[in-house]
Amino acid sequence: xxxxxxxxxxxxxxxxxxxxxxxxxxxxxxxxxxxxxxxxxxxxxxxxxxxxxxxxxxxxxxxxxxxxxxxxxxxxxxxxxxxxxxxxxxxxxxxxxxxxxxxxxxxxxx
Amino acid sequence: xxxxxxxxxxxxxxxxxxxxxxxxxxxxxxxxxxxxxxxxxxxxxxxxxxxxxxxxxxxxxxxxxxxxxxxxxxxxxxxxxxxxxxxxxxxxxxxxxxxxxxxxxxxxxxxxxxxxxxxxxxxxxxxxxxxxxxxxxxxxxxxxxxxxxxxxxxxxxxxxxxxxxxxxxxxxxxxxxxxxxxxxxxxxxxxxxxxxxxxxxxxxxxxxxxxxxxxxxxxxxxxxxxxxxxxxxxxxxxxxxxxxxxxxxxxxxxxxxxxxxxxxxx
Numbered sequence: 466x467x468x469x470x471x472x473x474x475x476x477x478x479x480x481x482x483x484x485x486x487x488x489x490x491x492x493x494x495x496x497x498x499x500x501x502x503x504x505x506x507x508x509x510x511x512x513x514x515x516x517x518x519x520x521x522x523x524x525x526x527x528x529x530x531x532x533x534x535x536x537x538x539x540x541x542x543x544x545x546x547x548x549x550x551x552x553x554x555x556x557x558x559x560x561x562x563x564x565x566x567x568x569x570x571x572x573x574x575x
Numbered sequence: 576x577x578x579x580x581x582x583x584x585x586x587x588x589x590x591x592x593x594x595x596x597x598x599x600x601x602x603x604x605x606x607x608x609x610x611x612x613x614x615x616x617x618x619x620x621x622x623x624x625x626x627x628x629x630x631x632x633x634x635x636x637x638x639x640x641x642x643x644x645x646x647x648x649x650x651x652x653x654x655x656x657x658x659x660x661x662x663x664x665x666x667x668x669x670x671x672x673x674x675x676x677x678x679x680x681x682x683x684x685x686x687x688x689x690x691x692x693x694x695x696x697x698x699x700x701x702x703x704x705x706x707x708x709x710x711x712x713x714x715x716x717x718x719x720x721x722x723x724x725x726x727x728x729x730x731x732x733x734x735x736x737x738x739x740x741x742x743x744x745x746x747x748x749x750x751x752x753x754x755x756x757x758x759x760x761x762x763x764x765x766x767x768x769x770x771x772x773x774x775x776x777x778x779x780x781x782x783x784x785x786x787x788x789x790x791x792x793x794x795x796x797x798x799x800x801x802x803x804x805x806x807x808x809x810x811x812x813x814x815x816x817x818x819x820x821x822x823x824x825x826x827x828x829x830x831x832x833x834x835x836x837x838x839x840x841x
Contacts, residue, residue, distance in 0.1 A: 487684075490694065521688065525690075528693050
């Protein structure tokens with residue numbers, strides 16, 4: 466799994482690629498440490514290329530959301546595949562996150 | 576059925592404990608995503624067989640393939656990797672009395688992963704929600720009913736997102752309603768999370784509520800395998816006697832023979 470971060474007009478777009486599971490969830494969390502430390506407040510996590518996410522991955526996203534909310538940052542998810550989206554639904558997390566179909570929509574929504 | 580992916584395969588499993596031959600050549604294939612029930616009377620070897628499927632016992636003869644890997648050929652670390660992908664729900668729930676509900680559920684994550692405590696706490700909450708026990712994190716096992724303990728055991732079994740869950744007598748000792756709740760939960764988790772479920776039980780209500788397919792074990796052998804409907808309508812007398820609970824039939828529960836009086840005076 467890898468996370469590539471880019472910035473456009475103060476919005477930080479984090480493109481995640483690969484599987485987010487028990488082995489990679491720690492790495493995912495670390496990839497956002499810098500953004501949290503620098504108190505970046507507009508975050509898009511683009512998940513078009515995430516093929517699978519397990520409970521530890523979902524929990525890591527919840528933990529990131531909590532960390533961002535602590536200083537008033539907003540975090541949006543975009544590009545979830547049908548399979549990944551169904552995992553959000555099973556765990557009832559789809560209502561917790563601001564989820565948009567496409568990355569561009571998420572950027573525009575700020 | 577034949578084009579489905581086989582996720583567990585047992586071939587010619589033999590096992591003896593001392594002079595007692597428990598398994599006499601068990602062959603079974605379990606497909607990905609199905610709920611497979613292994614039924615049979617007490618002492619027929621079904622729990623022993625289950626322990627072979629989970630790698631807890633090694634057969635005297637025969638082999639077990641789990642998630643496409645022959646358990647006997649794996650090095651210890653490789654075997655551990657395969658076993659991390661399965662969950663086990665024990666008959667007794669097997670909770671640690673000295674730990675809270677959250678402590679019990681999170682144990683596999685704390686033992687086998689490097690996840691942060693905060694993330695583990697969130698996973699525990701998600702699993703408790705799935706088994707209908709949200710808010711019970713800080714209770715001790717002694718404060719729970721039998722059915723609740725089973726559900727905590729189930730939450731622990733799914734905490735690592737297993738591909739297969741093995742259940743040993745999941746409804747034993749529960750009243751019929753709580754037994755029904757556990758069965759519903761097994762079905763829900765199987766369907767929602769696409770988990771393969773292997774259930775050992777002799778609770779006939781449970782068998783026909785949850786099973787896609789059923790195998791009956793008798794004297795250490797599989798005597799019939801089929802869909803729940805095929806088993807319900809079978810003409811196999813061993814299976815029919817078991818399903819209907821008739822005391823008389825080919826399955827004998829009483830020791831007979833002329834050596835009784837002799838054994839008293841030996």
